[in-house]
Amino acid sequence: MTLPLLKPAVFAVCLIPLSQLAYRAYSEDLGANPIDTITRFTGSWSLIFLLTSLAVTPLRRISKWNELIKFRRMLGLFAFFYALLHFSTFVGLDHFFNFQAIGKDILKRPYVTAGFTAFVIMIPLALTSSAAVIRRLGKRWQQLHRLVYVAAFAGVIHFYWLVKSDIRRPAQYGAVLAVLLGYRLVVKWSPTIVARLTTKASAVRSPQNLVQSGTLTTKETKIT
Amino acid sequence: MLIKKPQDIKSSEITPKELYLNRRQFIASASAAAIGAGAAMAGIDFLASPTPATAGEKLKNLKKAPSAFDTTEKMNSLKDITNYNNFYELGVEKEQPAQNAKYLTTRPWTVAVEGEVKKPKTFDIDDIMKLSPLEERTYRLRCVEAWSMVIPWVGFPLSALINQVEPTNNAKFVQFVTLHDPKRLPGQKPSIFGNALEWPYVEGLRMDEAMHPLTILSVGLYGEVLPAQNGAPVRLVVPWKYGFKSIKSIVKLRFMEKQPTTAWNTMQPQEYGFYSNVNPEVDHPRWTQATERRIGEFLRRKTLMFNGYGEHVASLYKGMDLKKFY
Numbered sequence: 001m002t003l004p005l006l007k008p009a010v011f012a013v014c015l016i017p018l019s020q021l022a023y024r025a026y027s028e029d030l031g032a033n034p035i036d037t038i039t040r041f042t043g044s045w046s047l048i049f050l051l052t053s054l055a056v057t058p059l060r061r062i063s064k065w066n067e068l069i070k071f072r073r074m075l076g077l078f079a080f081f082y083a084l085l086h087f088s089t090f091v092g093l094d095h096f097f098n099f100q101a102i103g104k105d106i107l108k109r110p111y112v113t114a115g116f117t118a119f120v121i122m123i124p125l126a127l128t129s130s131a132a133v134i135r136r137l138g139k140r141w142q143q144l145h146r147l148v149y150v151a152a153f154a155g156v157i158h159f160y161w162l163v164k165s166d167i168r169r170p171a172q173y174g175a176v177l178a179v180l181l182g183y184r185l186v187v188k189w190s191p192t193i194v195a196r197l198t199t200k201a202s203a204v205r206s207p208q209n210l211v212q213s214g215t216l217t218t219k220e221t222k223i224t
Numbered sequence: 225m226l227i228k229k230p231q232d233i234k235s236s237e238i239t240p241k242e243l244y245l246n247r248r249q250f251i252a253s254a255s256a257a258a259i260g261a262g263a264a265m266a267g268i269d270f271l272a273s274p275t276p277a278t279a280g281e282k283l284k285n286l287k288k289a290p291s292a293f294d295t296t297e298k299m300n301s302l303k304d305i306t307n308y309n310n311f312y313e314l315g316v317e318k319e320q321p322a323q324n325a326k327y328l329t330t331r332p333w334t335v336a337v338e339g340e341v342k343k344p345k346t347f348d349i350d351d352i353m354k355l356s357p358l359e360e361r362t363y364r365l366r367c368v369e370a371w372s373m374v375i376p377w378v379g380f381p382l383s384a385l386i387n388q389v390e391p392t393n394n395a396k397f398v399q400f401v402t403l404h405d406p407k408r409l410p411g412q413k414p415s416i417f418g419n420a421l422e423w424p425y426v427e428g429l430r431m432d433e434a435m436h437p438l439t440i441l442s443v444g445l446y447g448e449v450l451p452a453q454n455g456a457p458v459r460l461v462v463p464w465k466y467g468f469k470s471i472k473s474i475v476k477l478r479f480m481e482k483q484p485t486t487a488w489n490t491m492q493p494q495e496y497g498f499y500s501n502v503n504p505e506v507d508h509p510r511w512t513q514a515t516e517r518r519i520g521e522f523l524r525r526k527t528l529m530f531n532g533y534g535e536h537v538a539s540l541y542k543g544m545d546l547k548k549f550y
Contacts, residue, residue, distance in 0.1 A: 031307065031308060031318065031319060032300075032303075032304040032307060032308035032318070032519045032520070033308060033318070033371060033517065033519055035517070035522075036371075036517075093522075095524075096522070096523055096524075101512075101515075104512075105511075105512070109510055109511055109512075110510070111510055161510065162510070164369070164492075165312075165420050165421055165488075165491050165492070166312070166316040166420040167418075168316075168415070168418075168420075
C-alpha cells in the first residue's frame with residue numbers, strides 16, 4: 001500500500017477502539033458499572049497510543065523504514081484524543097461537573113494528580129503539532145515535545161497508583177515504557193559505552209593478546 | 225435522593241422477565257439432571273429430596289416474613305449481582321468471576337470449626353444449609369471501591385452456627401478462611417508477576433460482631449442457590465462493613481484469643497484496617513469514601529455511616545476512635 005492510502009487506513013484503525021466502545025454502549029454491553037468501564041477503556045487506550053507513538057522512533061531506527069515517522073503525530077494526537085475522552089468521563093460522568101469534588105480529587109489523590117499531570121502536559125503538545133507551528137518553533141519544538149516522556153511516565157504511574165493490589169497490568173505498561181525509554185538512553189550513551197567496551201575487550205580478549213600471554217596456542221586461535 | 229418505597233417497585237423491575245424465564249428453564253433442566261444423578265448414585269436414597277446444590281436452583285422453605293433488618297430500597301438485578309464481582313480467586317476483573325464460575329465445584333464441601341471452642345466440628349455443607357431456617361435478607365453492600373448494591377441474600381445468622389460449637393471464654397475473635405485450591409479457584413495459581421493477594425484469603429470479626437444478628441452466613445440470593453462468583457457454597461455477609469470483609473467460599477472458622485490476620489490488611493495495612501466499617505468520614509488514602517455509586521444509578525450518593533446500619537451496630541464501637549480503628 002502506498003503512503004497516501006496507508007495514512008487514512010491507520011487513522012481508521014485508531015478509531016476502532018472508539019467505535020467498539022460506542023457499539024458496546026449502544027448494545028448495553030458496558031457491564032453493571034458503565035461509567036467505570038468507559039473510564040478504564042479510554043484511559044487504557046490513551047496509554048496504549050502514547051506508548052505506540054513512543055515506539056515509532058525505535059522501530060524506525062531498527063527497521064530503517066523512515067516513512068514510519070509520518071505516523072507519529074497521528075498516534076500522539078490519538079493518545080491525546082483518548083485522554084480527552086477519559087478526562088471528560090471523569091468530569092462529566094463520574095463527578096457530573098461537581099468541580100469542588102473534582103478539584104479535591106486532583107489535589108488530594110496522588111493517582112488523580114498523576115493522571116491530571118499527564119493530561120495537562122499533553123495539551124500543549126497537541127496544540128503545537130501542526131506543521132506551521134513546528135516550523136515556527138524550530139529547535140524549541142523538540143525541546144517542548146520531550147515532555148511526552150514525562151506524560152507517559154505520569155500516565156503509567158497514574159494507573160499503577162490506582163490499582164488495589166493486582167499490579168500486573170500497570171507493570172506491563174511500565175515495562176514497555178522502560179524498554180522504549182531505555183532504548184533512547186542506550187542510543188544516546190552507547191557510542192561512549194561501545195567504544196569503551198571494545199577497547200577493553202581488544203586489550204584483553206583479542207586472540208593475539210591471548211596468544212602472547214600464553215593462554216592460547218596458535219592452533220587454538222584458528223578454532224576460535 | 226430518590227428512595228423508592230416498596231409499593232413503587234413493580235415486580236417486573238426487579239428481574240427482567242426473559243432472564244427470569246431462562247432461569248426457570250435452567251432450573252428445570254438442572255434439577256432433572258440432579259435427580260437423575262442422585263438416582264444413579266444411591267439406589268436407596270434417591271427418593272429423598274436432595275439439598276439444592278446447583279447455582280440458580282430454587283431454595284425451599286424460606287422464611288417469608290421480611291426481616292426487621294431488611295432494606296426496602298430497589299434491589300439490583302440478578303444479572304448485575306452475578307456479573308460484577310470482586311472475587312480475585314476467580315479473576316481480578318469484575319466480569320471474570322462469572323466467566324470462571326465453572327471451575328468452582330461446591331460438592332463435596334465441608335466447613336471446619338476449630339480453635340477456642342468446646343465442640344470443634346466439621347460441618348458438611350448440606351448440614352449447614354439445614355442448620356437454621358433460611359431467611360431472605362435484603363442488605364445494602366458497600367464496596368471499599370466506592371460502589372454499592374442492594375442484594376437479596378438468603379442465609380441465617382452466623383450466631384446459629386457459633387452456638388453449636390460453644391466458644392470458650394478465650395474466644396475473642398473468629399477468623400474465616402476461603403478454600404485454597406488453584407484447580408477450583410484458578411486465580412490462586414502462582415504467576416510470574418506475583419499474586420494479587422496472599423492465599424488463602426482470610427478475614428476476621430470480633431466475637432460481638434460475629435454474634436450480631438445482622439451478621440449472616442449466606443447460601444443463596446434471589447431465593448436461589450448462591451452462584452460460584454458470589455462465594456458459593458457459603459459466604460459471610462456483614463452489611464455494615466466494606467464488602468471485602470464478607471469473605472466468600474468459606475472452608476474454615478477458627479476461634480482465637482488474639483486478633484486474626486486478614487488478607488487485605490496484610491497486603492496494605494495503611495489502607496485496609498481490621499474493622500473496615502463503612503465510614504464516610506475516613507477516606508481510603510487514595511479515594512474518597514464520602515460518596516458511592518449505586519450500581520444502576522448515574523449520580524453518586526452520599527455514603528451512610530455504618531452503611532446505614534448505625535442504629536443496630538454503632539453501640540459495638542462506643543468509645544472507640546474510628547479514625548484510628550479504621
